[in-house]
Amino acid sequence: MDQEKDTHTKTETQDEILLAALKLFAEKGYFNTSLSDIAEASGIKTASAIYHHFKHKQMIATALYANILDSLNISIDEIRRKNQKPSEQLHAVVDLFFKLTDEAPEIMQFLLILKINEFLPEAKPLLETAAFVKIIKVIRNGISEGEIRNIDPLLAQTYFFGIIQNTLRMVLTGALDKKAEAYQSQTWLIAWNAIAKK
């Protein structure tokens, strides 16, 4: 997606801006974060400098969203490649989400807690995103292979990730006080049993 002819050009500080923005958005929300906040957190001293890297504030969020979904999509591909059975694929996805929650909580905050279309009205809803479309496909496979109960795949997705994501949300907000990892195996069991053919 990069049209740059040179290989590395500006990317350095651009990434710092994105990183700072992610952190601040996750922490205070998009509207409570000013460009000055982002500049300051990026090592730059003035908001104006940001305009050299992004057309405007929204574009920062847009880029962030795209990056996250992109790498998520890649991870999903990898997961589907390495695992055969839908149950195993789903399990690996859960693994990934729990790991991200502990190791990159801002990313999960961005995905699970922020109300993205409040500041990115044009953005595709999470569920229509490549990564999540593939997850539904996994569920669909699970149904046809007899691992998952024969219900509307979208509903199965809703139930399964309702449990997973709500648990992670509770961890992210501090309502559950241990690391996500501590709840992982139990939560997986509950979520899987909610949709598995018994």
Next chain:
Amino acid sequence: MDQEKDTHTKTETQDEILLAALKLFAEKGYFNTSLSDIAEASGIKTASAIYHHFKHKQMIATALYANILDSLNISIDEIRRKNQKPSEQLHAVVDLFFKLTDEAPEIMQFLLILKINEFLPEAKPLLETAAFVKIIKVIRNGISEGEIRNIDPLLAQTYFFGIIQNTLRMVLTGALDKKAEAYQSQTWLIAWNAIAKK
């Protein structure tokens, strides 16, 4: 909580303001809604008039939140009075949530979709609210009476309402295209089985 000596005074338009604000907040979010928007939607023609009813914008949201939680709390009390077994009480709560989703979607949007502490930093988190504390108590009872599996009540609550609320969220955002009612009985079963002692 009203210190008014007269019985009915201003309440008329105040409620219209709250109603309009609720609708707009649910639809566009707090930060995308200006006082002018609210004024216009309230039948008033100027934002200034609002200051006669509320000290500032935040207070509108605060009042809204308090009202919603208040009436929710009352409903929960009623539910606990009318039903004995924890399972029945939980079922009635689910009934209420699904009914509200169909009949007063803005309220459920406010509760389930808006990131409340982004614009009300001081507000109590939902879970620490009287209504939700009582719900946890119901779950606790369910555990000691042997209806619900013996796990951390907060986790049980997380799993159970993860399913319920995610389903309602999908209805509210239009990802699930039927009325909430259409999914109610199936969703209840799944959610209940996720925490019930088998």
Next chain:
DNA sequence: GTCTATACGCCGATAGAC
């Protein structure tokens, strides 16, 4: 590529007439 300076608009909020 980051700085200074500055413009502009919008929104929240106040004062005061009616």
Next chain:
DNA sequence: GTCTATCGGCGTATAGAC
């Protein structure tokens, strides 16, 4: 209790020097 008028501030964004 709603209006007109007006203020102040903050945050986004631009122009241009270095």
